[in-house]
Amino acid sequence: MDRRSFTFFVLPSVSVMTMLMVVPLGTTIWLSLTDLLLRDLDNSSFIGLANYSEVLRDPAFWRATRFTLAFVAITVPIEMTLGITFALLLDRVGRGRSIYLAAILLPFIVTPVVGTLLFRNLFSRGGLVSWLIELVTGTPFVIDGSNVRFLIMLHAVWHVTPFAFVAVFAGLQTLPQERVEAAAIDGGKFREIFWHVTIPHLKSILFFVAIISIMDSYRVFDSVFVFAGNRFDDSHTLSVYNSVVALDAKIGRLGKGHAIAVLTVIGIFAALVPFLVRSYKEQIADRT
Amino acid sequence: MGLKRVTQRGALHLSLIVIVVWSVLPLLWTFQTSIKFTRDVASRVPVLWGYDTTAAAYRAYWFDDQTTNMWQVLLVLLVSIALITSLAIVSRRSKRPWIWHLLVVASIIASLAYVSRSFDTSDQFRFLINSLVVTVATICVSIGIGLFGGYGLARYSGKSGAGILIAALAFRALPRFAFVLPFFIIAKYLGLLDSRAVIVLALVAVNQPFTIWMLRTFFLEVPKELEEAAMMDGATRLQAFLRVVIPTMKPGIIATSLFTLLLAYNEFLFVRVLAPTNWTLPVGIVALAGGESSKGIAEAAAAAVSITLPIVVVIVLFQKHLVKGLGTGAVKG
Numbered sequence: 001m002d003r004r005s006f007t008f009f010v011l012p013s014v015s016v017m018t019m020l021m022v023v024p025l026g027t028t029i030w031l032s033l034t035d036l037l038l039r040d041l042d043n044s045s046f047i048g049l050a051n052y053s054e055v056l057r058d059p060a061f062w063r064a065t066r067f068t069l070a071f072v073a074i075t076v077p078i079e080m081t082l083g084i085t086f087a088l089l090l091d092r093v094g095r096g097r098s099i100y101l102a103a104i105l106l107p108f109i110v111t112p113v114v115g116t117l118l119f120r121n122l123f124s125r126g127g128l129v130s131w132l133i134e135l136v137t138g139t140p141f142v143i144d145g146s147n148v149r150f151l152i153m154l155h156a157v158w159h160v161t162p163f164a165f166v167a168v169f170a171g172l173q174t175l176p177q178e179r180v181e182a183a184a185i186d187g188g189k190f191r192e193i194f195w196h197v198t199i200p201h202l203k204s205i206l207f208f209v210a211i212i213s214i215m216d217s218y219r220v221f222d223s224v225f226v227f228a229g230n231r232f233d234d235s236h237t238l239s240v241y242n243s244v245v246a247l248d249a250k251i252g253r254l255g256k257g258h259a260i261a262v263l264t265v266i267g268i269f270a271a272l273v274p275f276l277v278r279s280y281k282e283q284i285a286d287r288t
Numbered sequence: 289m290g291l292k293r294v295t296q297r298g299a300l301h302l303s304l305i306v307i308v309v310w311s312v313l314p315l316l317w318t319f320q321t322s323i324k325f326t327r328d329v330a331s332r333v334p335v336l337w338g339y340d341t342t343a344a345a346y347r348a349y350w351f352d353d354q355t356t357n358m359w360q361v362l363l364v365l366l367v368s369i370a371l372i373t374s375l376a377i378v379s380r381r382s383k384r385p386w387i388w389h390l391l392v393v394a395s396i397i398a399s400l401a402y403v404s405r406s407f408d409t410s411d412q413f414r415f416l417i418n419s420l421v422v423t424v425a426t427i428c429v430s431i432g433i434g435l436f437g438g439y440g441l442a443r444y445s446g447k448s449g450a451g452i453l454i455a456a457l458a459f460r461a462l463p464r465f466a467f468v469l470p471f472f473i474i475a476k477y478l479g480l481l482d483s484r485a486v487i488v489l490a491l492v493a494v495n496q497p498f499t500i501w502m503l504r505t506f507f508l509e510v511p512k513e514l515e516e517a518a519m520m521d522g523a524t525r526l527q528a529f530l531r532v533v534i535p536t537m538k539p540g541i542i543a544t545s546l547f548t549l550l551l552a553y554n555e556f557l558f559v560r561v562l563a564p565t566n567w568t569l570p571v572g573i574v575a576l577a578g579g580e581s582s583k584g585i586a587e588a589a590a591a592a593v594s595i596t597l598p599i600v601v602v603i604v605l606f607q608k609h610l611v612k613g614l615g616t617g618a619v620k621g
Contacts, residue, residue, distance in 0.1 A: 006448075006449065010437045010441065010452060013433055017496050020490070024466070027473075028470055041476065089304055093300065104311050106312055108550075114573060122313075125332065127334070128334050131334050158314070166610070166611055215461040218461075221463075221557050262466075269461070279454055280450055284450050
């Protein structure tokens with residue numbers, strides 16, 4: 001395809017992304033240098049990096065950063081391990097596959113704010129799990145500041161595992177059976193086949209799932225907002241902290257909110273740059 | 289079959305059943321709550337079976353007038369949906385089936401609008417219509433634009449193609465707050481706050497990187513010779529693209545649409561910020577779910593089940609495409 005038709009075909013996508021992503025992002029950076037308030041959008045003045053130094057001295061920002069990083073570091077590996085396990089198990093089933101598949105996929109399609117509500121129903125007073133815990137320990141389970149982080153992560157694992165599962169499961173369908181059989185004839189145990197045949201075959205899929213899950217977990221908002229929004233301040237992620245600072249009717253500091261957004265963006269890019277550079281090189285290599 | 293194989297199979301199915309319970313139990317429990325009377329909802333020891341059922345919570349969720357005959361409403365809906373579907377089946381031989389599919393979706397929304405006018409429905413019913421309109425519009429715009437972009441990126445071998453792909457990947461990583469506040473400010477100045485259009489625009493934008501990546505991987509599977517042959521016969525590239533390439537892309541379009549559907553239907557943050565009153569279902573249920581009373585809990589449970597049901601139906605119908613879509617996207621991506 002020549003350059004002119006390429007320009008014609010990508011123009012709509014590129015202009016949408018430029019106008020609706022690059023321009024807002026630039027606006028975000030610009031407004032992070034002002035003292036704009038939610039209740040007075042017409043007046044603002046340039047205050048340099050004052051918002052940034054304020055955010056960086058705000059203990060709530062560091063609390064949110066720590067919890068966000070912990071959230072990513074704990075949930076993503078669990079989701080991937082469970083996803084691989086579910087996929088390996090289902091791959092051995094002949095009859096009844098599609099029923100199991102539909103059931104395992106369910107949490108992935110449940111709206112996050114709805115899923116949060118489902119977990120709250122299970123764990124609050126009169127809920128099934130809360131009651132089971134009371135049977136075992138003698139005291140009923142009550143959602144409070146000490147366990148809400150656990151519930152947030154439990155819900156995340158429930159919601160995201162099917163994504164890892166379905167990607168790995170799709171990958172297993174293209175696993176060359178000859179190689180598995182050859183390895184089995186050579187006397188390979190399940191574990192050896194798994195590490196030497198299955199995992200190398202799934203490498204690019206696992207990489208893809210890990211990157212997507214890290215991106216999505218890092219900016220998690222919906223479920224944390226519903227679980228901890230205005231009740232448990234110390235269980236906020238960066239996005240929720242951002243929303244409280246910028247959009248709370250009483251605080252409503254858009255300038256500071258924009259500064260938090262910019263810092264969040266810098267954070268994810270710092271983690272992603274090696275990966276982006278690698279993908280760019282791969283793309284270039286594919287072309288020659 | 290040896291004893292060892294029987295036990296192995298048993299263990300396999302047992303572990304899968306444990307996984308299934310873990311996956312569906314939260315929804316099942318909430319479904320139970322939604323059909324219980326308040327005295328059973330309030331019970332501290334869960335009432336697991338033998339309880340009387342009621343649709344009161346669903347009535348409270350969907351209607352303001354609590355004497356509305358829900359069966360009558362359901363009948364109106366079922367009759368119109370049956371008529372629409374049969375129309376779609378009859379028109380299946382049509383050359384452009386997607387026009388009929390859009391017509392069916394539009395008629396479903398129209399029949400819901402009819403119900404909302406003739407019965408005393410609640411705000412949530414309005415949010416349902418908003419949800420459907422926003423979702424369908426987002427899918428159409430985003431796939432419509434993305435098909436061109438994805439095709440261009442699949443067929444062009446210059447360096448700028450790689451640049452666009454990597455930029456799109458970087459945008460995919462951005463948190464919502466990198467855009468949403470400027471969107472809010474601009475929408476406020478243009479008087480677009482609370483309109484469905486601005487939500488659709490925002491969703492199309494954040495979804496575009498993913499859409500072009502996924503559609504591109506599907507285009508890579510289409511052999512180049514296909515359009516080259518058409519162009520030899522005198523078609524322009526655009527004609528070849530529209531008449532020869534697009535018709536082979538059905539699985540890719542369905543898979544990408546499903547992911548877009550999940551994104552748009554589930555969106556919470558954009559709607560909450562950009563629409564002060566004209567919400568969609570996820571924002572509606574969060575506003576509703578704050579209550580601690582048994583009646584409130586049952587109504588929120590009914591809401592949860594009602595919101596989940598439509599996507600479950602769609603995904604069950606297209607499950608294979610979802611799995612295949614992730615497989616293709618992941619292997620090549």
